[in-house]
Amino acid sequence: MKRSAKLAAALALLALPAAMAFAPVGPAAGADTAAAPAPAQAGQIVAMRRLTEAQYRNSIADIFGPDIRVSGRFEPIVRPVHEMIASGARRASISPTGLENFDAMARVIAAQVFDAQHRALFAPCAPADAKTADDRCAAQVLAPLGRYLFRRPLTLDEQAFYVRMAGAAAGKAGSFDKGLELALSAMLVSPNFLYVIERAEPDPANPGQLRLDNGTRATRLAMMLWNSAPNEALLKAAAEGRLTDQKQLEAAAAAMVSSPRFEQGLRAFFADMLLFEKFDELAKDPVVYPYFNQDVAQALPEQTLRTITDHLLTRNGDYRQLFTTSHTFMTRALGPVYQVPVHRAKGWEPYEFGPRDDRAGLIGQAGFLSLYSHSGRSSPTLRGRAIREVLMCQPVPNPPGNVNFTAVQDVHNKAMPTARIRLTAHNTDPVCAGCHKITDPVGLSLERFDGIGAWRASENDAPIDAGGMMDGVKFEGGAGLGKALSESPDTPICVASRALEYAVGKPPEDEALVERLVGDFAGSGYAIRALFLKVATMPETWRVTAPVLDNATHVSFAAPATMAGRTGR
Amino acid sequence: MTDTLRRRFRRLAALLPLGGALFAIGPATDAQQSAIRLPDPPANGVMGFVISEAIPPVVQEPTACPQGTVLKMRDQFLADQPAEERARLSKPENEAELVRKWQATAFGPNGTNICSQPDLFSRPAMRTVQSRMAWGLDLDKPGADDTCEHAEFTSPHGESGIDNQEYRVMGCTLEWRGTDGIKGDQAVGLRQFFASGEWTQVLLLRGVDSLQHDEDVEVIYANTPDRPVIDTTGRFLPGASFTISDKPPRERNVLHGRIDNGVLTTTPADIKLAQTWGQGGARDIRGNRTRYDYRHGRLRLQFQSDGTLTGMLGGYKPVFDVIQSPGIGGVGSALVAGIDCAQYLQTLRQYADGVRDPKTGKCTAISSAVQLAAVPAFVNDIPAASAPAGGRASR
Numbered sequence: 001m002k003r004s005a006k007l008a009a010a011l012a013l014l015a016l017p018a019a020m021a022f023a024p025v026g027p028a029a030g031a032d033t034a035a036a037p038a039p040a041q042a043g044q045i046v047a048m049r050r051l052t053e054a055q056y057r058n059s060i061a062d063i064f065g066p067d068i069r070v071s072g073r074f075e076p077i078v079r080p081v082h083e084m085i086a087s088g089a090r091r092a093s094i095s096p097t098g099l100e101n102f103d104a105m106a107r108v109i110a111a112q113v114f115d116a117q118h119r120a121l122f123a124p125c126a127p128a129d130a131k132t133a134d135d136r137c138a139a140q141v142l143a144p145l146g147r148y149l150f151r152r153p154l155t156l157d158e159q160a161f162y163v164r165m166a167g168a169a170a171g172k173a174g175s176f177d178k179g180l181e182l183a184l185s186a187m188l189v190s191p192n193f194l195y196v197i198e199r200a201e202p203d204p205a206n207p208g209q210l211r212l213d214n215g216t217r218a219t220r221l222a223m224m225l226w227n228s229a230p231n232e233a234l235l236k237a238a239a240e241g242r243l244t245d246q247k248q249l250e251a252a253a254a255a256m257v258s259s260p261r262f263e264q265g266l267r268a269f270f271a272d273m274l275l276f277e278k279f280d281e282l283a284k285d286p287v288v289y290p291y292f293n294q295d296v297a298q299a300l301p302e303q304t305l306r307t308i309t310d311h312l313l314t315r316n317g318d319y320r321q322l323f324t325t326s327h328t329f330m331t332r333a334l335g336p337v338y339q340v341p342v343h344r345a346k347g348w349e350p351y352e353f354g355p356r357d358d359r360a361g362l363i364g365q366a367g368f369l370s371l372y373s374h375s376g377r378s379s380p381t382l383r384g385r386a387i388r389e390v391l392m393c394q395p396v397p398n399p400p401g402n403v404n405f406t407a408v409q410d411v412h413n414k415a416m417p418t419a420r421i422r423l424t425a426h427n428t429d430p431v432c433a434g435c436h437k438i439t440d441p442v443g444l445s446l447e448r449f450d451g452i453g454a455w456r457a458s459e460n461d462a463p464i465d466a467g468g469m470m471d472g473v474k475f476e477g478g479a480g481l482g483k484a485l486s487e488s489p490d491t492p493i494c495v496a497s498r499a500l501e502y503a504v505g506k507p508p509e510d511e512a513l514v515e516r517l518v519g520d521f522a523g524s525g526y527a528i529r530a531l532f533l534k535v536a537t538m539p540e541t542w543r544v545t546a547p548v549l550d551n552a553t554h555v556s557f558a559a560p561a562t563m564a565g566r567t568g569r
Numbered sequence: 570m571t572d573t574l575r576r577r578f579r580r581l582a583a584l585l586p587l588g589g590a591l592f593a594i595g596p597a598t599d600a601q602q603s604a605i606r607l608p609d610p611p612a613n614g615v616m617g618f619v620i621s622e623a624i625p626p627v628v629q630e631p632t633a634c635p636q637g638t639v640l641k642m643r644d645q646f647l648a649d650q651p652a653e654e655r656a657r658l659s660k661p662e663n664e665a666e667l668v669r670k671w672q673a674t675a676f677g678p679n680g681t682n683i684c685s686q687p688d689l690f691s692r693p694a695m696r697t698v699q700s701r702m703a704w705g706l707d708l709d710k711p712g713a714d715d716t717c718e719h720a721e722f723t724s725p726h727g728e729s730g731i732d733n734q735e736y737r738v739m740g741c742t743l744e745w746r747g748t749d750g751i752k753g754d755q756a757v758g759l760r761q762f763f764a765s766g767e768w769t770q771v772l773l774l775r776g777v778d779s780l781q782h783d784e785d786v787e788v789i790y791a792n793t794p795d796r797p798v799i800d801t802t803g804r805f806l807p808g809a810s811f812t813i814s815d816k817p818p819r820e821r822n823v824l825h826g827r828i829d830n831g832v833l834t835t836t837p838a839d840i841k842l843a844q845t846w847g848q849g850g851a852r853d854i855r856g857n858r859t860r861y862d863y864r865h866g867r868l869r870l871q872f873q874s875d876g877t878l879t880g881m882l883g884g885y886k887p888v889f890d891v892i893q894s895p896g897i898g899g900v901g902s903a904l905v906a907g908i909d910c911a912q913y914l915q916t917l918r919q920y921a922d923g924v925r926d927p928k929t930g931k932c933t934a935i936s937s938a939v940q941l942a943a944v945p946a947f948v949n950d951i952p953a954a955s956a957p958a959g960g961r962a963s964r
Contacts, residue, residue, distance in 0.1 A: 286800070286801045287801065290799075290800030290801065290804075290806055291798065291806060293798075332795070332809070332810055335808070335809065335810045335947065336798050336806060336807075336808045336809045336810075339807075339808040340808075340947075341810050341947035341949075342810040342947065343810070343812075343949055345794075345795060345812050
């Protein structure tokens with residue numbers, strides 16, 4: 001009881017009062033009740049989505065505390081072409097090496113959880129003999145932890161399995177706590193933890209169809225809006241069946257998007273939408289770009305995320321103005337790149353660009369500008385393509401394999417001093433021109449920013465023409481492009497469809513649904529909280545298109561002899 | 570910082586590689602000065618710089634040290650021997666004996682050594698600069714009554730009355746002069762110290778109305794704990810931000826000056842700046858702290874069209890300060906680098922020309938010059954002395 005109370009209290013602390021409003025029952029009592037093992041897992045598995053690295057880390061921090069160290073290499077989730085990592089997570093497997101890494105991380109985590117510093121938080125009961133198994137005490141420890149890790153109560157079989165594992169290990173190791181460590185390690189490499197297993201149940205409102213069950217809804221809400229495991233309030237709401245009630249679902253989601261923890265979720269969404277994994281590979285030629293260093297590289301994604309969350313959450317700003325806002329944040333590392341003063345020696349401080357800086361929102365930041373450049377030169381083509389694909393969700397075909405890039409790569413050719421001239425020469429080939437006319441008129445407007453996003457007026461002593469054009473609209477420079485993006489109907493459509501994809505784990509196929517979502521988004525003044533609230537609460541988000549199966553498919557934790565008989569289909 | 574201001578500095582930054590070489594050391598001649606086209610100062614009259622180079626200037630010309638560089642202890646020991654003995658000891662088979670004997674001269678009684686206790690040793694005079702040419706400032710021109718008699722230099726640009734007796738004493742040492750066209754360890758080492766950020770110096774100018782002529786400019790010459798931003802070759806990059814610190818061991822000097830024909834000159838005042846020494850190794854002296862200490866110190870800095878500053882810091886250094894580094898290094902300075910600290914100190918005292926002790930009548934400090942270069946930076950003053958928000962970070 002004490003242990004449950006402490007665990008629940010620890011998780012409850014993570015939930016804000018607002019989030020707790022829909023779960024007025026005290027967390028201790030609720031947790032204790034909810035931790036009771038379920039007879040079996042009901043429902044039909046309709047999707048399995050592998051936890052991202054951030055979701056794994058956030059879950060560990062939320063469940064065990066931020067001082068529990070997570071160290072190891074995470075096997076990346078492959079991003080499907082033109083889709084989000086959230087969609088890739090539905091198809092992500094774990095290689096043997098990846099599982100070894102997860103296992104190593106699990107053992108380190110488990111050892112910390114049951115070390116002298118933390119044990120009392122998670123294991124309040126004392127075994128009859130510290131050197132031997134104690135099934136009763138082990139169950140008291142493992143059942144609540146399993147509930148948080150698997151994001152649902154353990155089944156009877158599962159609880160028995162892990163208690164048995166703890167007991168066997170305790171006997172061999174001569175230590176009750178070592179047994180707990182092994183059992184917890186096993187939980188941490190279980191598919192039930194490493195994957196969000198989405199289950200569906202018959203939809204009473206639509207006979208013959210399925211809807212996601214309460215437990216799945218709790219996890220999806222938590223992962224979508226907070227990028228972490230569901231907290232006590234959500235688990236309790238799920239256990240009480242409240243998340244299939246539209247009004248209570250809306251109350252829960254509203255509380256979550258109003259919480260400061262929504263920032264963590266929003267950061268994860270935009271890191272996915274804006275392809276932030278590319279920052280891991282960002283490298284620049286130090287001779288060409290002496291201002292670019294490791295500190296700059298690390299600050300770039302953070303600057304973009306701070307700008308996004310400040311504009312969309314702190315200022316409750318219009319999403320479209322993310323492409324025009326002059327507000328951002330600076331560090332000492334970034335100051336030299338932008339050639340601006342930074343007062344604070346450490347940390348971040350707000351900064352506002354002037355109207356003549358030509359830096360418009362996200363596309364005027366060194367993060368975007370350097371990410372979509374080559375290591376030694378800018379690239380109007382890469383920038384234009386990124387704007388089309390990432391910000392407007394307009395896929396651009398890949399270049400053919402036999403393209404001659406000589407003209408665009410020769411940046412020191414005095415006869416072709418600017419990128420515009422070089423690209424014009426390159427595009428005399430009609431095979432190339434077809435795609436370049438989609439990307440280059442957009443990207444050329446950002447040519448006053450070099451390959452790391454530093455300002456320049458000329459290239460090879462030739463003045464830079466920053467005129468641009470997009471979808472028939474002509475403009476000048478980054479500010480002009482930002483305005484064009486903010487006025488384009490495609491940018492809010494793109495973020496709305498990405499939000500839906502992020503929630504569901506696959507790109508939306510229902511255009512009418514996206515249109516309705518965008519309409520609501522517009523009605524809210526393009527407020528990001530309203531968009532995510534809508535995505536989280538629209539019934540279509542929770543409907544399942546998978547066919548209803550005759551028998552539930554599940555894997556039992558029972559002994560191998562009985563497994564074959566209990567595995568469906 | 571206004572948009573206009575930032576843009577102006579961006580232009581300057583773009584021009585930066587063009588600068589430096591033109592007036593690398595001394596003040597420009599009138600003809601050169603007239604060729605410098607200076608931009609308007611910032612609207613708020615506040616400018617910041619980070620010192621990118623602070624090196625004792627050496628005039629590389631053949632008449633400076635006609636006998637060659639100052640002998641290292643081993644060579645001095647051999648030179649002091651009769652010819653026959655010198656020849657014997659120079660033979661390879663007697664190398665061990667030679668090493669033992671010359672190294673013995675570095676030690677005194679009771680565990681003392683020639684660099685930790687240089688006063689205890691009496692050494693022969695060292696070679697000094699023989700030519701009349703040196704970089705530096707005229708430190709003693711109006712009303713200096715606490716100086717000692719000395720011969721003055723003329724600068725390579727023809728400016729007479731240059732006071733730089735430190736160069737006279739140290740200018741023929743291998744550490745200063747270098748060899749075979751390679752600059753001395755002094756230049757290389759000091760560049761590394763500044764690039765490492767261990768003793769970064771900044772300049773904050775206030776009240777600048779014109780880069781050509783201004784009768785009253787406040788100059789804050791100070792240390793900062795912030796590291797400079799450098800490229801892969803160690804070149805300082807403009808546009809970084811720094812915050813001044815006056816917390817020990819760091820220093821903040823408030824000077825006053827004027828600008829004439831694009832040259833900023835400060836009135837004499839004592840200037841103190843931090844130094845941190847150490848090169849690592851088994852006898853690690855890293856972290857030992859001393860100070861630049863310039864009595865009656867002054868700056869003469871020339872604004873360049875590329876936004877940089879070049880010029881000179883001059884003043885009188887307490888004589889022992891000149892051998893601070895080998896002194897801290899202790900016997901290792903003598904045994905490894907062959908530096909005869911006692912010889913240096915005795916010669917420095919001989920040529921000391923400033924800060925005369927009224928009791929003894931002897932000068933205790935020696936005129937000195939440091940060649941300075943600085944690149945534009947955003948410099949934040951210490952909070953207590955800061956201007957209103959928005960005006961603190963300037964360059």
